[in-house]
Amino acid sequence: MSFFPASLENLIDKFASLPGIGRKSAQRLAFYVLGLPEEEARDFANAILDAKASVHCCPVCQNLTEGELCSICASDRRDKGTICVVSEPRDVLSIERGHEYNGTYHVLHGALSPMSHVGPDDIKIKELLVRIADNDVDEVIMATNPDTEGEATAMYISRLLKPFNVKVTRLAYGIPVGSNLEFADDATLNRAMEGRTEM
Numbered sequence: 001m002s003f004f005p006a007s008l009e010n011l012i013d014k015f016a017s018l019p020g021i022g023r024k025s026a027q028r029l030a031f032y033v034l035g036l037p038e039e040e041a042r043d044f045a046n047a048i049l050d051a052k053a054s055v056h057c058c059p060v061c062q063n064l065t066e067g068e069l070c071s072i073c074a075s076d077r078r079d080k081g082t083i084c085v086v087s088e089p090r091d092v093l094s095i096e097r098g099h100e101y102n103g104t105y106h107v108l109h110g111a112l113s114p115m116s117h118v119g120p121d122d123i124k125i126k127e128l129l130v131r132i133a134d135n136d137v138d139e140v141i142m143a144t145n146p147d148t149e150g151e152a153t154a155m156y157i158s159r160l161l162k163p164f165n166v167k168v169t170r171l172a173y174g175i176p177v178g179s180n181l182e183f184a185d186d187a188t189l190n191r192a193m194e195g196r197t198e199m
Contacts, residue, residue, distance in 0.1 A: 008034070060131065062107040062124045064089045072104055079103045081138040085128065085157065087111045087145060095143065103141070106131065111149035112156055118149075125157060132164050139167040146173055146191075 004012070008030060015026035033041060057063070058070035061083075065071070072078055072092075082103030086092055092105050110123040120126075132140070140161060144150035158168045173191035175184050184192070 057107075057109075061105045062109060062127055063092055063105055064107075077102070081136060082141065083128075083131070083137055083139070084141040084143050085154075086143045087150065087153070091143065103139075108144070108153065111144055111153040113149045113152075120156065123153075125160070128157070129160060132161065132166060137164075137166050139169060142168065142170045146171075 011030045011033065012023070012026045015021055015029045016023050018026075021029070033044065036044065054066050055064050056066075058065045058073055060069060060073040063070045063072065067074070079102050083106050084095060084101060084103055085106045085108065086095070087108050087110060089107050089109075092107065095101050095105075106124070106128045108123040108125065108128075110118055112118060112120065112123070131137075140157075142154035142158065144153045154170060161168050172195040173188065174195055175188065175192050
């Protein structure tokens with residue numbers, strides 16, 4: 001038996017369906033939204049609808065954009081011969097924050113995961129292959145997450161890219177800056193040893 005009106009329960013359910021939001025957090029968010037003045041609540045709802053209506057995938061890199069092309073693909077200052085492959089649009093922001101990478105991106109919108117029934121046709125691999133076949137690409141950097149799904153995705157794509165005669169690299173793994181060796185797991189330490197560089 002529910003203690004809340006049906007419309008409030010529905011709002012809580014919608015918040016609870018978001019990734020990383022549990023039932024209690026969903027309740028807090030729902031009560032917060034209900035407490036907003038009418039105009040702010042309408043602005044909040046309109047922001048969701050506006051973003052849903054105007055944001056779409058860039059036809060080149062599959063990153064999110066409101067324009068015909070995303071700002072990175074539209075820029076003539078970026079190195080079009082290098083493509084960094086990431087799983088999600090938020091990964092582009094993570095790499096851009098470093099201000100070191102000057103190439104372009106390709107966003108897969110997921111990673112291969114047989115357990116979750118996500119196969120090659122469910123993510124943007126085909127678009128990447130077409131892009132590499134149609135353009136002069138020197139290097140593809142696999143920047144998927146260093147977990148089981150990310151590793152499987154990187155290996156799968158690297159095998160598909162063999163016939164294109166393009167250099168395929170993987171982001172280095174290692175000990176995070178500012179951490180202690182005693183807290184690093186065996187796999188991280190092994191990767192750090194394998195990926196060591198000359199000083």
